[in-house]
Amino acid sequence: MGCSSPEVINYSNKKDDKNNSANNIRSTNDNQIKITEFGKYVGPLKNDKMEGKGTFYWSNGDRYEGDFKNDERDGFGKYFYKNGNKYEGDFKNNMFNGKGIFYWNNGDRYEGQYKDNVMEGKGIYYYLNGDKYDGDWKNDIREGNGTFYWNNGNKYVGQYKNDLREGKGILFYKNGNRYEGEFKEGVAEGNGKIFYSNGNRYEGKFHDDKLHGKGIFYYKDGQKEKHEYNEDNLISRE
Secondary structure, eight states, X not given: OOOOOOOOOOOOSSSOSGGGSGGGEEEETTEEEEEOSSEEEEEOEETTEXXXXXXXXXXXXXXXXXXXXXXXXXXXXXXXXXXXXXXXEEEETTEEEEEEEEEOTTSOEEXXXXXXXXXXXXXXXXXXXXXXXXXXXXXXXXXXXXEEEOTTXXXXXXXXXXXXXXXXXXXXXXXXXXXXXXXXTTEEEEEEEEEOTTSOEEEEEEETTEEEEEEEEEOTXXXXXXXEEETTEEEEEO
């Protein structure tokens, strides 16, 4: 499909009290600096806990800028990864929760809903090559109903399962042809129809994206024939 959401590095405030001691907190102008075993926080504190707008610097090079509440990332913020990835959007319980945008260092981009650090709900994934998916997500993969736009002009509208086209769907081709029917594991499989741009139509069986089995071919002038195919090859007609 593309890129799943990378791991967000957390910091722990539940192991002991040493990270909240006065020895680990220093003041600088209007902000305070809090040192933990995971990195450094610069921003306001309340009862020795991160509260308000601040910045946390991880020792691995990651950085968060945004809202804190009760020592956790909570509200709106931006998370910068050392490798160049970036997330900006809503946080809750130290995780991506709500609406956000994720930018991958390869040029891909996702805009939509998150739940506990993964893409879940409605969202749009933009690929660097110009492809685009707009639809449902679950646990970082396409799941439910959606529309995929290829950069060559083709388009699919229908159901997804486990990140692949599966169930009922319609595949529109740039040349004007159209397939309507069943999909399985990303390909046309089962019963379907092809509407050709010249007005002809075929209704029958498909396997692995090919005409395979018996069906009826309807000509635009009203005539029809029974056809049988083997992997797109016509083997009998009557």
